[in-house]
Amino acid sequence: MVHVKTIEDLKKIKEEFGKRIQVSGKNFDPEKVVQIKVGLGTSGIASGAKEVMNFLRDELEKRNIEALVTQTGDMGYSYAEPTIEVKLPGQPAVVFGKVNIKKADEIIERYIKNGELIDGILPTNYMTI
Amino acid sequence: MAKYRMHLLVCDGTTCHASQSESVKNALQDCLELNNLENEVKVVSTGCFGYCEKGPIVKVLPDNTLYVKVKPGDAEEIVKEHILNGQIVKRLLPTESVAQVYASEGKTPFFDKKQIRIALRNCGFIDPENIEEYIAHDGYQALCKCLTEYTPQQVIDIIKRSGLRGRGGGGFPTGLKWEITAKVKSDQKYVICNADEGDPGAFMDRSIMEGDPHSVIEAMAINGYCTGANKGLVYIRAEYPLAVKRLKVAIDQARAYGLLGKNIFNSGFDFDIELRYGAGAFVCGEETALIHSMEGKRGEPTFKPPFPSEHGYLGKPSNVNNVETYANVPVIINKGADWFASIGTEKSKGSKVFALAGKINNVGLIEVPMGTTLRDVIFKIGGGIKGGKEFKAVQTGGPSGGCLTSHHLDTPIDYDNLIAAGSMMGSGGMIVMDEDDCMVSIAKFYLGFTVDESCGKCSPCRIGNKRLYEILDKITKGEGTMEDLTKLRNLSEVIKDTSLCGLGQTSPNPVLSTLDNFWEEYVEHVVDKKCRAGSCKGLMKYIIDAEACTGCTACARACPVNAISGERKGPHFINQEICIKCGTCMEKCKFNAVLLQ
Numbered sequence: 001m002v003h004v005k006t007i008e009d010l011k012k013i014k015e016e017f018g019k020r021i022q023v024s025g026k027n028f029d030p031e032k033v034v035q036i037k038v039g040l041g042t043s044g045i046a047s048g049a050k051e052v053m054n055f056l057r058d059e060l061e062k063r064n065i066e067a068l069v070t071q072t073g074d075m076g077y078s079y080a081e082p083t084i085e086v087k088l089p090g091q092p093a094v095v096f097g098k099v100n101i102k103k104a105d106e107i108i109e110r111y112i113k114n115g116e117l118i119d120g121i122l123p124t125n126y127m128t129i
Numbered sequence: 130m131a132k133y134r135m136h137l138l139v140c141d142g143t144t145c146h147a148s149q150s151e152s153v154k155n156a157l158q159d160c161l162e163l164n165n166l167e168n169e170v171k172v173v174s175t176g177c178f179g180y181c182e183k184g185p186i187v188k189v190l191p192d193n194t195l196y197v198k199v200k201p202g203d204a205e206e207i208v209k210e211h212i213l214n215g216q217i218v219k220r221l222l223p224t225e226s227v228a229q230v231y232a233s234e235g236k237t238p239f240f241d242k243k244q245i246r247i248a249l250r251n252c253g254f255i256d257p258e259n260i261e262e263y264i265a266h267d268g269y270q271a272l273c274k275c276l277t278e279y280t281p282q283q284v285i286d287i288i289k290r291s292g293l294r295g296r297g298g299g300g301f302p303t304g305l306k307w308e309i310t311a312k313v314k315s316d317q318k319y320v321i322c323n324a325d326e327g328d329p330g331a332f333m334d335r336s337i338m339e340g341d342p343h344s345v346i347e348a349m350a351i352n353g354y355c356t357g358a359n360k361g362l363v364y365i366r367a368e369y370p371l372a373v374k375r376l377k378v379a380i381d382q383a384r385a386y387g388l389l390g391k392n393i394f395n396s397g398f399d400f401d402i403e404l405r406y407g408a409g410a411f412v413c414g415e416e417t418a419l420i421h422s423m424e425g426k427r428g429e430p431t432f433k434p435p436f437p438s439e440h441g442y443l444g445k446p447s448n449v450n451n452v453e454t455y456a457n458v459p460v461i462i463n464k465g466a467d468w469f470a471s472i473g474t475e476k477s478k479g480s481k482v483f484a485l486a487g488k489i490n491n492v493g494l495i496e497v498p499m500g501t502t503l504r505d506v507i508f509k510i511g512g513g514i515k516g517g518k519e520f521k522a523v524q525t526g527g528p529s530g531g532c533l534t535s536h537h538l539d540t541p542i543d544y545d546n547l548i549a550a551g552s553m554m555g556s557g558g559m560i561v562m563d564e565d566d567c568m569v570s571i572a573k574f575y576l577g578f579t580v581d582e583s584c585g586k587c588s589p590c591r592i593g594n595k596r597l598y599e600i601l602d603k604i605t606k607g608e609g610t611m612e613d614l615t616k617l618r619n620l621s622e623v624i625k626d627t628s629l630c631g632l633g634q635t636s637p638n639p640v641l642s643t644l645d646n647f648w649e650e651y652v653e654h655v656v657d658k659k660c661r662a663g664s665c666k667g668l669m670k671y672i673i674d675a676e677a678c679t680g681c682t683a684c685a686r687a688c689p690v691n692a693i694s695g696e697r698k699g700p701h702f703i704n705q706e707i708c709i710k711c712g713t714c715m716e717k718c719k720f721n722a723v724l725l726q
Contacts (some may be wrong), residue, residue: 005388005395009272010264017265032624039253041339042332042371074332075253076494080176097176101323109420117136117173123188125179125510126244126496129460 032089034060034067034112039083041074048100049082054086056100059108072111077122086111095122135170135212138188142177143490144513150174150203153185156204161212170212177491177512179243181587183223187284196221243471243510244348248296248456248478249496252340257375258384263343269388271462272347272354276396281355284620288355288458290466292478297323297414297451298526298546298555299631302476303458310356310438310448318358318445320349321437322455323419324372326363327411328527329578330486331558334452336471336494337482338365338372341456342379346402348455350389351462353400361402364419366410376404411528411582414556415630416449418584429586430630444565451556473499477543481554486522487561488515497542504538507561508536518563522646526555528575529635531642551642553635565661569654573601575639583632590633593624597640606667609655618644663725666710670726673714675700679723684714684723 004010014044018030038044038053053069060067075083080097086107087093098122110116139154147559152174154425158190161167173393173419176181178186178210183197187207194217196207204222210216255262263269275284289304296351310318322345326334349361385387391399403424412418413428420429420442441447457479470478477499483506486492490512497506507513514520522532531552533540540546544554562571576598585591597620600613621637621644628634644651653659660668673684673693680698692708695701703714715723 002271002385004264005387006268007277010269013261013264014267017261017724024643025578033314037254037256041253041336042369045371069684070256071258072255074336076336077176077491078493079491080493083253085618112695114132116133116171117138117190119141119174121138121173123138123140123175125177127582128246129250129464 008023027109028066028068032066034065034089035087035093036060036067037085038069039073039075039081039085040071042079043074047081049084052082052084052099052101052104055104057107059105060112064110065108065112080120080122083122088112088115091115096120103121121129122126130600131171133171136190137170137207138175138190139172140176140178140184140186140188140270141174142181142184142512143177143515143517144177144181144599145186147517148184150185152201153187153204156201157187157208158193159209160204164208164213164629165206166212177514179491180223180510181512186219195223197223220510228414234691241503243505244497245480245494246496247469247472248337248344248453248482249340249494250460250504251344252336252494255341257340257342258378259383260343260379260386260388263341264664267463268459269347271459272350272388273394273464275351275354276394278400281357284351284355284462285289285311287466291469292462292466292473292476293454293457293569294425294471294544294672295451296453296457296556298483298529298553300554303450303454304711306438306450307352307448309436310358310446313439313446315357315446317360317443319442319445320356320358320361321416321420321423321442321447321449322349322361322365322405323449323451324363324369325407325414325419326366326369326452326556327409327414327582328529328556328558329482330560331484331527331556333484333494333557335369335372335382337452337456338369339375340698343383343557344450344456344459345376346379346383346389348402348458349402350393351458352400352448352450352455356446358448360421361397361400362405363402363441364405364407364411364413364423367406373404373406380404408409408422410584410631411578412630413583418630419449420447427584429584430632432629439532449656452555474541474543476545481542481557483557483559485511485559485561486557488563488566489513489561490515499543500541502539502541503533503694506542506559507538511561514561514563516563518565520561521564521566522562522568522571522594524552524559524560524562524571524575524639526553526635526638527558528578528633529553529638530555531638532562532571532646533642534646536646544719551645552638558666565662565664567605567660568643569601569605569660569665570664572643573605575597576601576636579636581630583636586629587629587633587689589624589627590629590636593620593628594633594636595660596620597624597637599642604651605663605665607658608667611652611655614644614651614655661721669701669710670705671708671710671712671714672724673703674724677720679720679722681719683717683719687713687717689713 187196187199293303294300413422418428418430437447483494583590678700686691692704
């Protein structure tokens with residue numbers, strides 16, 4: 001059990017988190033793996049985001065692509081659920097909308113393998129802090 | 130497969146689509162092929178950029194150049210100048226000033242973004258079930274700062290200075306509320322989070338709890354430190370199972386990391402949080418009813434004062450704030466009161482999350498600075514009205530709010546402006562209506578909701594709203610009189626003045642605001658027996674034009690209630706007594722013989 005008692009403890013966790021990410025017990029360098037976030041809010045799940053997430057996990061492993069697939073909350077694009085964010089190493093993250101199994105397959109084959117963008121990208125139209 | 134060196138993103142949101150983005154896309158593709166570039170550059174269609182008024186939009190990657198109002202005829206220039214020669218087509222850039230910045234510094238243009246994510250800062254970015262990811266996004270630093278560097282009063286002063294007001298709807302200054310609770314002396318105090326989100330079409334709080342539960346936990350602990358409470362309670366609807374699950378996971382993790390429990394950050398401050406489930410009664414969003422429900426009593430409101438800050442849960446001082454209010458707190462501590470106060474309008478600071486729903490293209494969750502106009506929200510971020518129809522009204526504040534019209538589109542959204550316009554901020558549901566919506570029916574819908582949700586304790590709300598509903602029902606059936614309209618207004622005023630709690634005091638708002646803004650529509654229903662939106666079935670009549678009818682019997686065979694009769698090859702007619710006005714006959718008729726009156 002980790003006990004956080006000082007600001008240094010928090011900063012340490014923050015720093016460590018940025019350096020490595022764990023996938024099923026193995027450590028990965030975040031700079032080298034494909035990172036995918038699936039919007040698993042209620043609206044995402046209702047539109048089939050869980051199936052998409054399972055598909056991505058299974059298929060990326062089958063196709064020998066080192067990738068980290070995690071869940072996140074509602075990205076806000078209810079009109080385009082399920083939504084996923086894909087970050088290829090060294091590139092800005094791209095959000096895809098209306099991702100069903102077929103689209104997820106296309107994303108793996110064309111975007112993740114070849115860096116080729118495909119229809120259905122959701123542009124970021126907000127500032128973060 | 131080819132590796133592309135460039136991508137051209139063409140906005141294919143509904144509005145851009147209407148303004149010919151498809152032809153732009155085709156023109157670009159043709160130009161690329163003409164120049165043998167189709168294996169190097171790819172054209173891709175995307176969702177809405179949120180700048181619909183400037184569409185169609187083309188964005189070039191990887192250099193991020195944004196071209197606006199692109200016409201098919203511009204494709205050649207973009208391909209030749211930008212892609213082949215590496216020269217930006219300045220005349221297609223968003224604004225003069227941007228074009229100038231380009232010329233002088235060669236920088237990527239910054240397009241002023243309409244949205245800012247403060248309460249939603251982590252929502253959709255982090256894994257809500259991983260506390261380390263929250264900490265990696267500066268989570269719990271605000272709590273640490275408060276416990277180790279500030280006195281409770283200093284924290285309260287920061288929140289006061291930030292100008293944060295309650296996001297649940299009322300807009301009471303948050304810092305002041307905290308101060309009042311802090312000043313009351315008591316052996317036990319409570320921090321309560323109101324997560325009883327009940328407005329139809331609203332899901333702001335649910336999304337925050339599902340996407341960033343730790344921000345709420347952290348803020349509640351900060352509040353506990355300020356007010357002297359060591360126990361937090363979240364009152365959440367059992368119908369939000371995912372939010373409940375994620376909150377539970379988050380609370381367990383916070384305990385495991387020592388961020389909840391005894392002696393947090395070695396400061397001697399103890400704090401823990403428990404969940405309390407609500408059964409989904411709208412009235413329990415009212416704080417006194419919420420507290421009674423938590424105590425295991427009936428969810429009924431009581432008279433204020435005493436306010437919960439003095440006499441709350443189990444009779445002890447309790448600070449009640451809404452989910453979104455709490456979600457703002459850690460950022461204010463981290464980035465400072467001045468930073469927060471620099472966003473928004475004079476009296477409403479920061480940003481507000483809205484759930485866009487109804488007849489709008491980009492249904493979803495947005496967060497905009499206070500002071501953004503309704504027009505920007507609906508037509509820019511929201512992508513305009515579905516199917517290119519005419520905007521008619523927007524309902525803000527749920528069943529307690531009002532319907533605003535096109536006259537109000539340029540009103541900057543803040544607490545005071547919305548009240549002045551006859552509506553209210555509410556918790557942030559925004560339901561957009563188009564020309565097909567009948568305003569009398571809309572008022573009836575909301576009244577139906579409040580009649581269902583009224584707890585029945587006080588007569589004005591229990592009986593009065595029922596009568597309002599009955600009068601509206603009568604009008605939508607075409608049986609209303611002008612007297613009824615006067616009665617509607619008078620009764621509404623009485624209910625507003627005499628109801629016990631916020632539910633009853635605001636429930637006539639949809640009636641009053643539609644009476645004010647759509648008076649002609651009420652009069653049409655009453656005098657002309659006409660519903661211009663064509664949604665009041667009681668006022669509609671399907672008839673068959675005997676001359677146009679060929680007697681093919683298609684309508685008679687399709688009618689689900691056998692209301693149509695007539696000889697084969699002879700004119701048919703509809704028995705109005707039996708007709709349920711489903712419109713099937715009209716759909717089936719190939720000769721346009723069925724008419725709607």
